[in-house]
Each structure stands twice: as structure tokens, then as C-alpha cells.
Ligand SMILES: Nc1ncnc2[nH]cnc12
């Protein structure tokens with residue numbers, strides 16, 4: 001079944017480039033940039049990948065991202081991810097990057113963007129993988145800091161398809177960023193947002209009504225609100241669901257409790273994605289495979305999930 005799932009043509013619509021930083025590359029970049037790490041080796045670092053919630057993961061994710069300093073580092077990170085896409089027949093990807101994770105450490109916005117954008121261009125030319133980059137704001141930081149990040153992005157607007165919203169969800173509702181998203185839309189960007197990962201259904205309503213998002217990232221807690229479910233089904237608003245992430249971050253206690261297939265059968269446009277594959281134990285195919293082993297996903301369901309991912313692209317072929 002793994003090989004069959006791997007061969008399905010698919011798009012990945014929820015992937016943080018910083019979350020695809022494998023421990024081996026992390027150590028290699030630390031050595032290249034002469035950065036001392038608090039872990040003695042790759043195995044010790046991997047052992048630290050045990051999380052009780054989103055925040056515990058984010059603390060390690062931001063720490064890991066500190067090894068990314070030069071455009072070449074961002075190129076290497078992005079290229080390594082694109083090679084995984086090639087292996088898993090991901091024909092299109094719409095990755096996120098978090099500029100503030102880097103600009104706040106003194107790495108200039110253009111350094112980050114140049115490395116990522118040139119790898120994505122080579123990915124299309126050499127691997128045939130199309131893409132659309134999404135600039136994501138860190139929601140634990142202020143509205144003003146997000147506005148500054150948008151200012152930095154405007155000279156490079158053709159490099160992005162959309163803006164997004166990620167990081168610590170609880171206590172940072174979408175409404176905090178309504179004015180930033182208003183401006184981003186006025187400047188021609190599409191919008192997406194993480195909502196309903198740990199946060200309540202109200203955050204999904206806000207993301208739809210105030211941020212006017214095209215897709216909901218995660219959104220698994222929509223299941224608790226029947227009126228919201230009906231809207232998502234009626235309007236066919238895609239959800240970028242990340243099953244391994246949800247179990248690793250204890251959104252569900254076990255994969256057998258995940259609601260993705262129930263949502264699929266109810267007519268929700270759900271898709272399968274890897275979120276932060278280096279930290280959560282696998283790329284897109286591993287996520288599909290977990291649905292097969294723990295939820296009994298059929299081939300027909302897998303085909304519908306893969307087709308949903310192609311249909312939900314912001315960049316149309
Ligand atoms: N799953 C996730 N939720 C929120 N912010 C993130 N940043 C990276 N991965 C994330």
C-alpha cells in the first residue's frame with residue numbers, strides 16, 4: 001500500500017519549510033556556520049522530538065531554525081524538501097516560511113527569500129515541481145510587527161501567492177490580524193490561516209469572516225460546531241489537515257481517533273499534508289499511510305484526498 005500511496009499524484013498545501021529541517025542538515029548547517037548546539041548528536045536531538053502540545057514543539061522548532069543564516073542555507077533546506085516531493089510524487093507544493101523567525105535574529109528578509117525562491121525555481125525547472133510560496137505571520141508577535149513584515153514583503157510581491165498565520169494559536173485569535181490581512185488582500189495577496197488546530201471553532205469563524213481566507217490550515221476542531229461544518233461543506237472551503245502533526249502534538253490522543261475520514265465522508269474538502277515532517281515522523285506519503293494503517297482508509301478515499309489537494313491549489317495549473 002505504501003508504494004501505491006506514494007505513486008498517487010498529489011499536492012502539498014501545508015508545509016513549513018523550517019519544519020522540514022532534518023536533524024542531519026541541522027547539524028551540517030551548524031558546523032558550516034560555526035554554531036554550537038545544545039545536543040551532542042543527531043540521535044540526541046531526535047530523542048527531544050516528544051511533545052505534549054503545540055508550544056513545546058514550537059520552542060524546539062524556533063531553536064532549530066537558528067542554524068539557518070545564509071541564502072545557501074535556505075536554498076539547501078528548500079532543495080532537500082523538493083527532493084522528498086519528487087520521491088513522493090508531490091507534483092505541486094505551496095510551502096510556508098516564517099520571515100520573522102529569521103529577521104528577528106538579524107537575518108535579512110532578502111537573504112531568506114532569495115535562497116527559498118531560487119530553490120523553488122530550480123525545483124520547477126529541474127524536477128518539474130510547481131509551487132506557490134506563502135508568507136506566514138507569527139501570531140504570538142504583535143500586529144505592528146506583522147505590518148512591518150508585510151512592508152518588507154511588498155517589494156518582492158511576485159514571489160508570493162498568499163499570506164498565512166501560524167505559531168501559538170491559543171490567545172492569539174485571527175481578529176488580532178484583521179487589519180494586516182485587509183492590507184495584504186488590498187495589495188493582491190490571497191489569504192490562508194492556521195485555525196482550529198488547538199484553538200476553538202470561533203477562531204475558524206473569525207479566519208473566514210475577518211481574514212477572508214481561501215483555505216483553513218488544520219481546522220480539525222470545526223467538527224465540534226455543526227453550523228460551521230455545514231458552512232465548510234456548502235462553500236467547499238478546503239482544510240489542510242496534518243494527521244501525524246495532530247497526533248504528535250496531542251490534538252488527538254491516537255491516529256485511530258482522527259476525524260479526517262469522517263470529514264471526508266461528510267463532504268468536507270479535506271487534504272493530507274505533513275506540516276513539519278522533520279519533527280513529526282514523515283512526509284506526505286507517511287501521513288497517507290498512517291490513515292491506511294490506523295483508520296482503514298481505502299484506495300478510493302486516498303484518491304479523493306489526493307484529488308482534493310490538486311483542486312485546492314491556490315496556484316492553478
Ligand atoms: N503546526 C503548526 N501550528 C502552528 N504554527 C506552526 N509553525 C510550524 N508548524 C506549526
Ligand SMILES: [Zn+2]
Nearest residue numbers: 016166194275
Ligand atoms: Zn502548520
